[in-house]
Every structure is written in C-alpha cells, then in structure tokens.
Amino acid sequence: MQTISSVSIIGSGSLANVFANVLHDFLPEFKLHSVLGRTQGKAQAFASKYNCRAVFNIEDFLKDAAPVVVELAGGLALKEYALPILKSGRTLICLSTGAFADDDFKQEAIRIAAENNGRICIVNGAVGGLDFLQTCSLQHGEHELIIETTKSPKSLLGAPGLEGINLDLAKRAVVFEGGVQEAIKGFPKNINVGVITALASENPQTKVRIVADPAARSNTHKITYRSALADATMEFFGKPDPANPKSSTTAALSAAACLKNLYSPITFW
Structure with a gap:
C-alpha cells in the first residue's frame, strides 16, 4: 500500500499552481496539507481547488504544518518565514534563492537549521548542473x-x-x-x-x-x-511560465523533483 506524505507550501500564485498540479497528476504519493498566503481570497481559492487548508500567518501555519515546507512565493516571503520554519526543525525547499545573496540572512538560516535539526534544500530552479x-x-x-x-x-x-x-x-x-x-x-x-x-x-x-x-x-x-x-x-x-513570464515553469517542477528525492529510495544528484 502506497504511503502518503504531506507537504505544506508558501504562496498561492502561478508557480504554486504548477507545483500543486504536478503533485496531483504525477506524484500521488504526496498530498498538499496547507498553504500559507498573504492574500486571503487568493489563498482560500487555492486551498479549495487543491483540497488543503489555507493559513494567513506564520504562527498558525507552524502549529501543524507538514514536515516539509516548499517556498514558492518570492524572496521577501522566504526572508520573512525561513527562520521560524527552520527553528521548528522542518525541511524547507527554497525556490527564491536570491534571498541568500544577503550573507547575514544566509548565515543565520544555516545556523538556525543546524541548531534545530532543520534543513535547507536549494533547488535547480530554471537551470541545472x-x-x-x-x-x-x-x-x-x-x-x-x-x-x-x-x-x-x-x-x-x-x-x-x-x-x-x-x-x-x-x-x-x-x-x-x-x-x-x-x-x-x-x-x-x-x-x-x-x-x-x-x-x-x-x-x-x-x-x-x-x-x-x-x-x-x-x-x-x-x-x-x-x-x-x-x-x-x-x-x-x-519556456516562460504563461501566468508569470518572469519565471520558468521548470522552477516549480524542480521543487517537486526535490521533494520526490527526499522520500525516494533512489535519488539522482
């Protein structure tokens, strides 16, 4: 019998929709548990569409978020939420890696992850290698x-x-x-x-x-x-994401591939 693993996400925009559709269509072993979003109407519509819970602040989100959290919301959201997520001991898959250009933030995130058994996963995004x-x-x-x-x-x-x-x-x-x-x-x-x-x-x-x-x-x-x-x-x-030409669709797919690797008995690195 297939084991179902839950995952929570940050963001309910175009890349979050790509990610959710990949889980639904190709990775049925994963289930969306909750979504953290700033815009209540947008997050609630997303949650209704993908049968998960919508949350609007980090405190409520961390009360029962899944062990793995995927960030699909942009650099500002990553800088705002990464440290409390890592402090809770969760694994954080990061898409908006530009936030780590801030060396102080990067070093603090690494320190908190190390001290709390958290983990930072940086995905390929639109590239490879x-x-x-x-x-x-x-x-x-x-x-x-x-x-x-x-x-x-x-x-x-x-x-x-x-x-x-x-x-x-x-x-x-x-x-x-x-x-x-x-x-x-x-x-x-x-x-x-x-x-x-x-x-x-x-x-x-x-x-x-x-x-x-x-x-x-x-x-x-x-x-x-x-x-x-x-x-x-x-x-x-x-190819640019049709709903967000500033991003590539493969960026969201790389987060799904990283999630698959975390739980798979065989990984490609």
Whole structure:
C-alpha cells in the first residue's frame, strides 16, 4: 500500500499552481496539507481547488504544518518565514534563492537549521548542473564562473535595475554586467539563477550578464565554468511560465523533483 506524505507550501500564485498540479497528476504519493498566503481570497481559492487548508500567518501555519515546507512565493516571503520554519526543525525547499545573496540572512538560516535539526534544500530552479559546480568546488582552486541570462525585454520591465533607463523593446541589449549582489538587487525577480550558481560553486565572485532580446522565445541561461580541474558550458532554454513570464515553469517542477528525492529510495544528484 502506497504511503502518503504531506507537504505544506508558501504562496498561492502561478508557480504554486504548477507545483500543486504536478503533485496531483504525477506524484500521488504526496498530498498538499496547507498553504500559507498573504492574500486571503487568493489563498482560500487555492486551498479549495487543491483540497488543503489555507493559513494567513506564520504562527498558525507552524502549529501543524507538514514536515516539509516548499517556498514558492518570492524572496521577501522566504526572508520573512525561513527562520521560524527552520527553528521548528522542518525541511524547507527554497525556490527564491536570491534571498541568500544577503550573507547575514544566509548565515543565520544555516545556523538556525543546524541548531534545530532543520534543513535547507536549494533547488535547480530554471537551470541545472549544480551537482557539477558543487563537485568542482571541493578542489578549492581558482576558477571562473559566468552566467548569462537572456530574456524578453518585457519580462524585465519593472526591475529596479532598469530605473531611469529607457529600454528599447525592439533591440537586443546587455542591460547588466557585474556581480551577484548587484544583480539580485537590480533584478530580484529575474536572476535567482545567478545566486544559485554562486552558492553551489562557493564562488561569491560569480559574474552575471543579463541580456534583453526581443527575439527570445525562451528564458536562456548559459553557465560557463573554467578551472584547472575542468571546463564546462551548460545552456538551458526554459519556456516562460504563461501566468508569470518572469519565471520558468521548470522552477516549480524542480521543487517537486526535490521533494520526490527526499522520500525516494533512489535519488539522482
């Protein structure tokens, strides 16, 4: 007889819906237990659709949340809720990894998780190859890591990094080149992948390039790694989520795959 494991989530937007549908259609061994949402009407509609409980504050959420919590709500929500969730000893699967560009927050989250038997799971999101980057980081030698993200100009509109810039929606242009810290501040909804690669490779000097291309039909992420150990080029073409073009559908799928790995007798890393 199949064992059913429960999971709670944070967020009730487009990526949360993708995640919930994956569980329903492909991972019947998991059941949504509860959803934590800021907007009551939206969270209640989500809970009704997926037969789970809607909660509107972290205190009520932690009274009976599942052992595993999946964050699908953005960096601000992750920074607000991660520490109490980890303090409760739960496993937290994180999608909005850009929040960990804040080193103080990252170190505090790691400390609290370690002290309370909690666990932080950072998922691939819209890219892959984190296992390779982490493997190479064990050498601790000098290496170069560059991630170039290409998106439709419209998906970048509203980013703080474009403030005061008249972006030509019909012309390909490099809109940012620099470090991870500056990238996530300027493009908080577009460059989680830069933070993920920097964390996996343990390289805070990871270089980020963001390109706006009106001909782009996918969100493209090209990771280039060079060291004395190995050279690699990894390129990923993720289709924008129809309900949220700033994100890729594979981001929510990677959270579901991580959940599956946590409970599976066989895992792929």
